[in-house]
Structures are given as structure tokens and as C-alpha cells.
Amino acid sequence: MNAHLPILPVLAPFVAAVLLLAMRDLPMAARRWIAVISVLAQIAITVALLMAVAGGEILVYRLGDWPAPWGIVLVADRLAAWLMLTTTLLALFAVIHAGDGTDRQGRHFHVLFQMQLFGIAMAFLTGDLFNLFVAFEILLIASYGLLLHGGGPARVRGGLHYVILNLIGSTLFLFAAGLIYASLGTLNMADIARQAATVAPENLGLARAGGLLLFAVFALKAALLPLFLWLPGAYANTTASVAALFAIMTKVGAYALLRADTLLFGPDSGALADLYEAWRLPLALATLATGMIGALAAPNLSRMAAWLVIASVGLLLTAFSADTAGIAAGLYYLPHSTFAAALLFLLAEAFKRRRPASADFFAPERDLSRHALWGGLFFFAAVAAAGLPPLSGFLAKLMILRAAQWEVWVAILLAALFGTIALARAGSALFFSTRTVEPPPPGAPALLVDQRPGEAADPPSGPRELAAIFGLVGLILALTLAAGPAARFADTIALQLSTPELYIHAVLGGSEK
């Protein structure tokens, strides 16, 4: 069993997706159970994987038993397992939230959801550049379907930008992969790292161009500064469950940047070493600033959450630009920022449901029922997203500041200030500014495409919504309480990343080509 462990996180969601597609005539309740059980199984597999690699082992799975660098390999190291754990935990609460009726607004929600997890898992685990391209395409085409789930003009408009930009990104990825194959003669990531050290001078320009094109592609996925404009429109207008899951999508881009930075163009890559050095930190800081300015200007909570996702990518890559300690701090910040962003998206949806006149816009509205509960939850989410004490966001920011140079401090602290102001403004507008309003005439209810005549309708805001929100709150609390072990584990990940020879040796063995 252990020999096949690295492929199980990829296979489990794929099998679930095929099952769900084959059994599309089952009642919705049964399909929801299959989806939740599949995600629970993925969490169990990921925990097993994490235990297997925690000691520093790097598991390599050769597909079809073809030896690397000729065959495609899956590689599970500490970084991949850590990100898989973040993804699967997030997916659990996103899928629970979707059970609140969201999954009825279009066909095949759960199929697409599992395919999305399949693509993300493959992106984290693959050790081959072209296979990474395929993984990106799988997660993208699933995300197109999820993004447009439920339909409506706003979603289609945001979705059109997202799809076209990502198709251009895919083309660039192919150009980059082609350049790297033409200059280095391989697409296996470990082998690229090995060949990069001895690249012939006449191929150096091609290899550098390929590497920098890759940077552009990953920056588009991560929503780094000039390439982030697709994000607010797409994330703010999609359904909350999908937006919550998409909180991990920008992190896939950040992961790919980190992997390329430490492995492909790491310190041992000769003339290609530190290829991204000049671009990484300035773009990350500019992204952080832009995200916070966008958050200040946002007219409603879901758009503010989308801008905060951009800012969190900026902070994450700022951390990755520092040394090993910075990478460790960033890896502790990554799950926190993912969960906090997802929580904000779910809360924005909760306010949309409960504020009939102005939805989640910062406009006066009648007093929310159970305002202490919702106000408390929003306060918690805001503290987490702004990185204030005592939650894990503060601890993560502290670690990033300790690792960063003091010039960076100004930017990080100013961004924290702007984030706090933006969230405080949001909170006071949502909760303190009340007025009596005429409830507007009820609009057309969401079209329930996947509802059969005999099936009972879901209650408008059932217990699943609160379960998902409290689940994410629990994850942030757990990350805060277990900060010591989590940060120590992040340290070991960064240590493993700083010695890419381990990865190369695990994939290729000792054989010199």
C-alpha cells in the first residue's frame, strides 16, 4: 500500500468524480454524501502521506514504472503533502457549504468539484513540467465550470475574462515548456535542475527565456501584480462555496513559483541560478500594496475578500523572497491566509442572504437577526484576515517580519494598517449603520436546475452554512493553538527545499547522465 501512496491523493477525487458522473440520477442527498466521503477519504490519505514524508523521505511514484527522466513521476515531499492537507481541509468545508442548495443551481456541481481537487492534487504532486501543464488544464477547465455555476450576467462577464486570460496563459506555458525542452533536453523537473547546471552557452538564452516565461505563467495563476485583474471580478461574483475553494487556487501558482525557484532555478543551477531574484520581491510588494488599496476601495464584502486574496499572495511571495526562514514563515502563513479568505467569502454570502435590501454592500440596512453571532464571526474573520493578535495571522506576520529585511517591514506594516482600516470600515458599515428599510419585493429565486419534482427543497440557510463557517473558524483556531508544531514543520519543509539535491537524488537516483 505504501508503495502506491503518492498516487492515491490524485486517484481518489478522480474516482469520485467518475462515480458521481455515472450516478447522476441518484437523489442529491446521496451525491452529497459521496462527495463528502470522498473528501474525507482524501483527508485521511493526505494525513497518511504527511506521516510518511514527515521524516524527510521523498516518495517517488513512477507511472508505468518507466524510470525517470523518461517516464512521468509523481513526487511527494513535505511541501506537497503540506499543501495537499491545506487543500483537502478547505475542500471539506467548501463542499459542506455547497450542500446548502448551491449545488442545485447548475448541473454536475460535485463532479466538477472533485475534478478540481484532482487537478490541484496532480499539480502539487507531479514531478514533470509537461504533466504540470496538464494538471493546470484539468484544474482550470473544472474551475471554468465551477466559476460559471449558477449563471447570471455578472458571473459570465467575470468568467469570460478569467477563461480568456488563462487560455493565453496556457499557450505561454507551452511556449515555456518548449523552450526548456529545446535548450535542456528534458521536462522532468529534477532533470531540468541537473541539466541547468551544465547548460551549453549557446542554449543559455533560450533556457533563460523559457524560465522567465514560466515565471509569467505562474504569476498569472498566482495573481501577481500586472496579471491580477481577472481575479476580483471572477471571485467576487461566483458562488460562495466555489470562491472559498478558489482561495487555494492562487496558492497553486505560488507553489509553482516556489518549486521553480528552489528546484529548477535553485542555487545549484549554475548560470540559471536565482533567475527570478530580480522580479520576485518588487512584484510581491507591489501586489501587496495594490491588494490593500483595492480592499480599501471595495464597495462590498465579497469584492473586498477578493482583493484581500491578492494582498495575501503578495505577502506570501514577499515571505518566499527571503531566505529559508522566510520560506518557513510563508508556509505557515499559506494555510492561514487560505482559510481566512474562504471564511470571508462564506460570511459575505451569509450577509447577502440576510440583508435583503443591500446584500453585502456597505450600505445601511435593518438590524441583522442574531447580530451578536454574525458580528462575532465577522470580527473573528476580520482579525484573522488583517493579521492582528491573537490569531495565527499575527504569528505568521511576526515570523515573516523576523525573516525579512527591515526595508520590507515598512511595506508589510503599512499593508497591515490599510487592511485593518478596510476591514474596520466594512464591519462598521455592515453592523453599526442600521435603518428601517422596506423589504424589497422578493426577486426571482435562484434557478434550481438540479432539483427533481419529488425532492424536498433545501431550507434557505440551513445548518450546513454554520457548520462550514464554524469549521473554518476551528481550522484557524487549531492553526493558532498548534502554532509551535506547525511552525516547526514549516521549518523542516523549508530546510528540505533549501537542499534540492535530496529531491533530485530521490527522482533520478545517483546515475549521472
Next chain:
Amino acid sequence: MEALIALSIGVLTGCGVYLVLRARTFPVVLGLTLLSYAVNLFLFATGRLVVGQPPVIGGGTYTDPLPQALVLTAIVIGFAMTAFVIMLALRARAELGNDHVDGER
């Protein structure tokens, strides 16, 4: 032959980039298609251009089989994505009432 291939890739990419920057969805879709043709030719050329040789490792010269496999994968994915973006463009035309990429006028 190298000059002809390079020229084809360059012209396809140039036309593709120009069309992608247009404001209507149909030219954008055509531009994406041209870009994917360009990248397919480019991938083909990354294994170096060889004429009349088998694509397997034998004695003497051979054509590199890997780029051919990559191109095949890229073509399949490109077809699927083009089909999707055409459907999306039609849906946007129906929902937004026009074919502007920003949904205005």
C-alpha cells in the same frame, strides 16, 4: 526549412496576439486558435527539424518523438478549450446582450 517554420510561427503568433487584443469575443476566439496553432508548430520544432527519419532511437539520426507526443496532447487540450470558449462567448452574447469582452455596448 528553418526560416519557413520560424516565419510561420512568427506570423501566426503576431496575428494571434493582435486578434486577442480586439474588443469582440469572436476575433478573440480566433486569436486564441491562431496562438494555439503557433505553439503547436513551435513545440514541433523544439525537437529540432529532421526530414525523413524514423521517430525512434535506432542507428544514426532519428526525429525526437517526445515533441510529437507533446503536440498531440496540446492539440487535444486546445480543441477542448476552444470549444469551451466558443460556448462561453455565445452564452455571454445571450446573457449580456452584446459580444463585447467587457459586456458593454
